[in-house]
Amino acid sequence: MAFLSIDNVSHQYFTKMNYTKALQSISLSVEEGQFISFIGPSGCGKSTLLSIIAGIITPTEGSVRVNNTTVQRPSVSIGYMLQQDYLFPWKTIVDNVLLGPHIKGTLTNGLQQLAIQSLTEIGLEDVLHAYPSQLSGGMRQRAALVRTLMTDPHILLLDEPFSALDYQTKLKLEDLVSNTLKQFNKTSILVTHDIGEAIAMSDKIYLFSASPGSVFSSFHVPENLQQLTPFEARQHHDFPALFQHIWEELNSLESSTNR
Numbered sequence: 200m201a202f203l204s205i206d207n208v209s210h211q212y213f214t215k216m217n218y219t220k221a222l223q224s225i226s227l228s229v230e231e232g233q234f235i236s237f238i239g240p241s242g243c244g245k246s247t248l249l250s251i252i253a254g255i256i257t258p259t260e261g262s263v264r265v266n267n268t269t270v271q272r273p274s275v276s277i278g279y280m281l282q283q284d285y286l287f288p289w290k291t292i293v294d295n296v297l298l299g300p301h302i303k304g305t306l307t308n309g310l311q312q313l314a315i316q317s318l319t320e321i322g323l324e325d326v327l328h329a330y331p332s333q334l335s336g337g338m339r340q341r342a343a344l345v346r347t348l349m350t351d352p353h354i355l356l357l358d359e360p361f362s363a364l365d366y367q368t369k370l371k372l373e374d375l376v377s378n379t380l381k382q383f384n385k386t387s388i389l390v391t392h393d394i395g396e397a398i399a400m401s402d403k404i405y406l407f408s409a410s411p412g413s414v415f416s417s418f419h420v421p422e423n424l425q426q427l428t429p430f431e432a433r434q435h436h437d438f439p440a441l442f443q444h445i446w447e448e449l450n451s452l453e454s455s456t457n458r
């Protein structure tokens with residue numbers, strides 16, 4: 200039994216005047232500890248599918264099961280990291296990271312120590328008591344990662360978490376996030392428009408087609424690339440061929456929808 204299984208999921212958005220068929224018959228499964236990516240043209244339903252996995256949206260058809268339990272509502276066992284960090288500007292970094300346990304009334308000295316240790320490991324030891332506005336975008340995203348991990352989620356959903364960052368920061372954060380998620384053996388799903396990022400970080404990539412969103416094809420990232428850091432994977436001689444293959448499929452898909 201897969202750790203995460205998406206069974207025949209379809210979704211329509213209803214508005215006052217009409218409806219949009221966002222997803223059509225999506226079925227896929229993810230093993231525990233696996234890192235997968237969703238790529239595809241704008242509007243193919245990647246974010247909708249993440250929201251369904253997170254329990255924020257109930258699909259009009261089909262179901263999602265995590266650890267053999269049907270997802271029916273948002274839960275702390277599914278962590279969400281977005282392009283925007285959503286740190287509270289009036290709280291310090293350490294208080295932002297501890298906000299979840301604080302609200303739930305589960306804050307302990309042990310968790311406080313863990314938060315400080317995790318922020319230190321991720322290079323934020325000098326800004327524990329600073330406010331988000333005093334940090335760079337990359338530093339804020341690192342804090343957002345620690346905050347997401349503090350709830351010890353079973354699955355991490357990453358919706359374009361690096362897309363607002365400059366290229367150098369993005370490459371550094373890809374390594375850091377990948378290393379952290381491997382260390383904690385987290386099951387992760389990344390939505391990205393960056394084919395290179397998908398190859399560098401994932402074990403498997405799903406390419407979606409649009410109108411309505413459905414799985415067009417999937418690609419296994421070779422084991423030898425999976426074992427490298429994302430930065431090293433980008434330099435590997437197997438990287439360009441896979442990049443080219445996905446690029447061609449993405450283009451063939453876009454030209455068939457533009458016809």
Ligand SMILES: Nc1ncnc2c1ncn2[C@@H]1O[C@H](COP(=O)(O)OP(=O)(O)OP(=O)(O)O)[C@@H](O)[C@H]1O
Nearest residue numbers: 212213214219221240241242243244245246247248
């Ligand atoms: N709240 C909503 N109400 C109505 N339609 C919506 C809503 N959210 C998304 N849609 C539509 O559903 C389809 C899928 O949108 P979604 O945001 O999931 O795609 P995406 O692949 O994540 O796009 P992008 O890559 O641009 O972020 C699109 O046609 C979009 O316009």
